[in-house]
Structure formats: C-alpha cells, structure tokens
Amino acid sequence: MKGLRELKRKVIGLLERIGEDPKFFGFVCFLPSIALIIVLNIFPLVYSFLISFCRYRLKDIAFSIWPTKFVGFNHYLRMFTRDVAWVITMQNTIYWIAAGLGVTLPICFGIALVLNEEFKGVKLVRVIPTLMWAVPSIAQCLIWSWIFHGEIGLVNNVLRVLGIIRQPIVWLLGTWTARGIVAVSQFFFTCPFIILMLLAALQGVPKYLYESSMLDGASALKRFIHITVPSIKNALITATALLTMWNINLFTFPFVITKGDPFFATETMSFYVYQQGFEWWNIGYATALAWVLLSMTIFGAYLNIRRLEI
C-alpha cells in the first residue's frame, strides 16, 4: 500500500515537472497525434505513390511487400486512353456533382431558412437533421433501395396512386433511374450536415441588419439578396466545397447496393478504385487511379477554399 502511494506521488511529480517546462510539455502533447498521423497517413500516401508506378498484382503480394516490376507512367497513360470505365465514372461524377450543387444545396438552403424562423415547435423541428445525421449509412442505403424497389417499392406505389404510371418501374435496372436513386440517397446522406451548418451560419447574422433594412423599406427579396447571402458567404462556400468533395468520393451506395450496375451507370470513381484494387487485384493501377482522384479532390477543394474569407 505504501509502495503504491509512493508510486502515485512520483508519477504526479513527474507530470508536474513535465508541465513546468513549456517546450517539453508541448512536445508531449503533440506526440501521440503526430506519430499516429505520420505513420498511418503520410507513410501510406508515399507508399501508394511509389506503387502507382509499378505493376503489382495478386501473385506479387504473396511474395514481397515491394512490387517487383517498374512500369513508369503506364498506368496513368492507360487510364486516360484505354479505360472506358474510368471515363464513364468521370461522367457519372459530373452528373452527381451537378445534382448535388444544383438541387441539394438550394433545397438545404431553403430548409435552413425555414428552420431559422421562430415558430411554435421550431426547437423540435431543428432536432430532426441532427437525428438524421446519426443514422448509419448502411441503414440509409437499405431504406433507399427498399423504397425504390422495382415491384413493391413505396415510390412506385405513390406514382401509381397519383396516376402517373400504371406498371411499376424497376429503378435499379435503368441507367438514368439508377443514377436518380443514387442522387436521392446522396441528398439524404448530405442534407443533415449542410442544413445544420447553414442554420448555424444563419443564426449568426445579427438581427439589427434586418431591422434597419426593414425600417428603410427593403422588401423580403432585397433583404435576402443583400443581407442574408453575403453574411453567410463563408458557410455557403464551405457547403459547396463539401458537397463537391462528397460527390467525388461517393462510395457507400455502389459498394452496398449496386456494385456499379447496370453496366457502370452507377459506378463512382472511388468505387472503381476499390474494384480494381480488391476485386480484380490490379493494385498498381488502382493506386494510380487513387492518386489522380485525390488530386482532383484537392483541386476541387482548393477552387472553393481560396474564395473563403478567413
């Protein structure tokens, strides 16, 4: 017992001595995070960059950790000249980015505007995006493939009741209908975060701006254009950057439900990287694709971030 107390006193004394010296304390503070990040983020990035110049297939992995055949820029040339699937995935991504920025962002902005008002029960309604955010992506994918089910889905029932169609549409089999499912499920994946972010930004706009403009006789539309939008410019730009990045990195829905069917219509770039690497085991080619995709993502983020006013 006495030994334990002695030990405790020594440990606390050691901690206090560490605390007194600021430089050492800072070093100890950063050590766990920096070590983890370097070992598990930077090192694999460098490693995958080196692999992308080699040919590394299944039988190579079995024998050595370093790939044996160096092929230079072969992979990069191949992906832009001979790979049709890659081009299709890039087109798909453009469609979903357009859907994200053109449909999701305005609708989420509208929802945030409505949630910003003060009315009875607004606190309850504001909880809804937070709860939606916590639902796991598996459950979301399941819900959407179930709602859009070919024979017994909810959407088919609603359309039939409304009289628009007479036979149920098999959503997963058509090219554009499958892309539509992915776009709708992306809306529900991304809207909680975007709504909450825009709502937080809207609540930070000082009320006296609105009041003084109303005294000067500004209409609601003018108030919106000249006060609301410029005040939350930062949040809007962040939302655009996030939506672009999320739509480029769309991985869950193809991985869980469609696996890229029909005929690569719902194939996303990141899922294509996964397929090349883990289903067809062309690891060198997959890492080359991953690096091109990463540079596209960074470029997209940069285009948005440089307009931020920090």
Place this chain on the structure above:
Amino acid sequence: MKMILRRRISHKTLVYPLAAIIVLVLLTPYYWLMISSVMPRSEQLLWPPHWFPTNPSLHAYYEVLETPRFLQAFKNSVIITASTTIAVLIASSLAAYGLARIPFGNKKILLTVLLLIGGVPFWICCIPYFIMFRNIGLIDTHFAIILLLTVRLLPITSWVLFGFFKSIPVEIEESARVDGCSRIGAIFRIFVPLAAPGLISVGAYAFINSWNNFIVAAIIGGSNTIVLPVFVLNLMGSFSFEFRIDQLLASSIMVTILPILIIAVTQKYFIKGLFTGAVKA
C-alpha cells in the same frame, strides 16, 4: 405601420405549411423503415404496400437476436467504438491543448496541413493499409481497426477542439497558477470543467462515426472483428434481398438505435461545439 403588419402576417402563415412539408419529406423514409420492420413477412412483401401494419409483430427482431453472429457483432461494435472514442478524446484534446495554449511558430500552416490530411479519403490509403497490416499480421484484429478509426477522426476532432479551447481565456488558468496551482493542476481543475461541452460533443461525434463506420471494418477486418454494420452488409448479399428483408430491417433498426440515443442526449452540446468553430473560422 400597416405595411409592416401585413408583411409579418403573410410571413408567418407561409412558414407553418413549409415546415410541415419539410418534416414530412425528411421523416417519411425513416417512418417507413420503422413501420416495415414490425410488419409480418407477408405484409412486407405486399403490393400495394400498406402504410400502417394490420397486426404488428416483433418476429424479425427475435430472429435477428437469436443469430449468434449478431451478438458477436454487437460485442465487437461496443469494444471498438468505446476504445476509439477514448483514444480520440485523449489524443485530440492533447493536441488541441498544445495548439491553443503553447506559443510556437506558424500555427496557421500547421492547422491547414492538419485539415488537408483530414480530407484524404479512406480508400486511397486502404490498399497500402491492407498490405502493411497483412505483412505485420494485424489484418483481423480489433487493434488495427481502432487505430485506423482513430487516425481518421483525429484531424477533424483536433480542429474542432482547437476552436473550442481557443475560446476559453488564458487568464483563468494563469490566475490559478498565480495562486499557486501547478500547470497540470490548473488543467484538471479549471480547464477541463470549462471545456466539458466541447469534449462531450467531440466524444459523441467520435462515437457515432465509429459506430456507423463499416468500410474500415469491411476491408481490414474479417470474421473475428465483424461489426454491426458489416453484419447488416453480409445479410444483404447480392440483388435479391427481399427474402431476408425482415431481418435486414430489424437489424438496421437495432444498429440505428444507439447513435440516435447518443445524439438525442448530447444534442445541445453538439451544434454549439461542432459548428461554432467551423462557421467563424
């Protein structure tokens, strides 16, 4: 006078129906999930589908709970998520404290680099992870998954905590030290209680992200470390999942309950903690 009154009335009457539509549209999918999971099998596969179950039964939940894999997945989920949350809290609060309190070089560059590294998606490194871990022998272990999940969460949580810690004034700690408290004592007695809301929100964020995460466990884990979302994924199989739709729905609900509870409890810390830093940055 009359003009302002008219505008205010029309403003309010527009908001209520819009809010009702929004609630309806956003909540209908989850309502459908919950309702379908308590219907008997024959009613789930009915066309046209019923909006309300005629005789609700919990048979699907019993079936899922009796599957031995489910209990193992639940246990693994709890272990991995709890360990990840603790590790993330410790590592990111240390790093954020260092960033917020200790004066050194160019913080802005460090923060930007941290954010950029945090923006790297998982799948670009998943192939090197797989090869590295396979060679070390860590492929099917809890430790590997906890490590990867922690590393994924560290940049964002450090950044959020940094924003939070910066808002706590230094003078409080310094006055405690002037009164004779050591640095560590000042941290534990004064700083931690003030930073508790931020820590709670970051802890909830880490918990929910690691509970819902299935990509890491699907790629790096195997049959030993099956996690709840991976369990649901395995149930799905290929295209025709109608045959097991009741188990699928029930297990999805059971996976979703815990994060929703956590969010409901920590909700008020959440929005303040996560978005104050992000919006004003």
